[in-house]
Amino acid sequence: MSAVVTDFAMEIAGITIWRVTLVSGAGCARLLSCQLAGLWLNRLVRLGESLQSAIAQLQNSSVSSPRLNAELLLMFTIGRDRAFLYGHPEQDLSPEESERFQSALAQRSSGLPAQYITGHQEFWGLDLIVSPAVLIPRPETEHVIERLLEIVRGGRSSLNPSLRIADIGTGSGCIALALAKELPHAEMHATDISPPALEIARANAARLQLTDRIVFHEADLLTGFQPNSFDFVVSNPPYVGESEVDTVQLEVRKFEPRNAVFAGHTGTEVIERLGPQARNGLKPGGWLLMEISGTIADRVRDLLSGWRAVQITNDLQGIPRVVSAQNI
Numbered sequence: 001m002s003a004v005v006t007d008f009a010m011e012i013a014g015i016t017i018w019r020v021t022l023v024s025g026a027g028c029a030r031l032l033s034c035q036l037a038g039l040w041l042n043r044l045v046r047l048g049e050s051l052q053s054a055i056a057q058l059q060n061s062s063v064s065s066p067r068l069n070a071e072l073l074l075m076f077t078i079g080r081d082r083a084f085l086y087g088h089p090e091q092d093l094s095p096e097e098s099e100r101f102q103s104a105l106a107q108r109s110s111g112l113p114a115q116y117i118t119g120h121q122e123f124w125g126l127d128l129i130v131s132p133a134v135l136i137p138r139p140e141t142e143h144v145i146e147r148l149l150e151i152v153r154g155g156r157s158s159l160n161p162s163l164r165i166a167d168i169g170t171g172s173g174c175i176a177l178a179l180a181k182e183l184p185h186a187e188m189h190a191t192d193i194s195p196p197a198l199e200i201a202r203a204n205a206a207r208l209q210l211t212d213r214i215v216f217h218e219a220d221l222l223t224g225f226q227p228n229s230f231d232f233v234v235s236n237p238p239y240v241g242e243s244e245v246d247t248v249q250l251e252v253r254k255f256e257p258r259n260a261v262f263a264g265h266t267g268t269e270v271i272e273r274l275g276p277q278a279r280n281g282l283k284p285g286g287w288l289l290m291e292i293s294g295t296i297a298d299r300v301r302d303l304l305s306g307w308r309a310v311q312i313t314n315d316l317q318g319i320p321r322v323v324s325a326q327n328i
């Protein structure tokens, strides 16, 4: 059964004189909060009721997966897990919790991704800090890690056990951190052109006690590294073309860093520069792995025509997602 949230307000010259918010459903209406001359008078609201009205509010704002988002923001607000939400629907939210929850809901209703509100996103089982300075790590990027581990563990390379790996465009640090965790003997380097992104990546390394395992560099792609020095160059580069801007979700366009998403007019501009740099930076027999999209897969295959064993792996939706290629 869905609840409906209704707002009644009177404003004079842009100032709210009074505002009343009601939640209605099952034939009755209950007062959620009221505001008088700028002062919020929240009555205590129960957890279950808050969740229902939040789902309705997000639904009305056309937020996708409204239940999931409402649960996430409520769990974040009260510092409890999903089992608690559903196990204690009668529990009251304090006025402070109500206010913080309303503020988080208002931000989410305006389109701000939930991860930028909570400041967290999970990747490869790691709890990462995120901010609007970095792309929110996506589950499909985990295929880059899987493919690299498949190459290393499948022995499909003549690689030294103490691998030297570069993660280009590290953002939150998600790829470098996951690889540092999985490959305890690897020497990891991570670059990004964005100083605020590197700050987040370094903070994540510190939280996960992996600071000693990764060297972070402010650099344009692989600039400044010795030739023939890496076993792997991995990257989730910006790969969306400005020409496809209308196909990109509004939330991504509006809130995620532009230089993390868009590469140039066609989408392959960064990859066109990264390919030759990786070729120079990799040892003979070393591997380049990149996240890509279905839109650019054929063009990327052409760009890598001089490489050995070029392979494109699909994600769980069957979309071409990871390209791997071996240096000759």
Ligand SMILES: C[S@@+](CC[C@H](N)C(=O)[O-])C[C@H]1O[C@@H](n2cnc3c(N)ncnc32)[C@H](O)[C@@H]1O
Pocket (backbone or CB within 6 Å): 134, 135, 136, 137, 138, 141, 168, 169, 170, 171, 172, 173, 174, 175, 191, 192, 193, 194, 197, 219, 220, 221, 236, 237, 238, 239, 259, 260, 261, 270
């Ligand atoms: C698609 S995001 C990937 C972030 C992270 N690796 C991930 O998978 O979530 C691309 C990243 O590349 C960085 N970037 C863009 N152009 C770059 C360049 N020329 N050199 C280094 N980093 C760059 C952006 O700042 C952004 O953090």
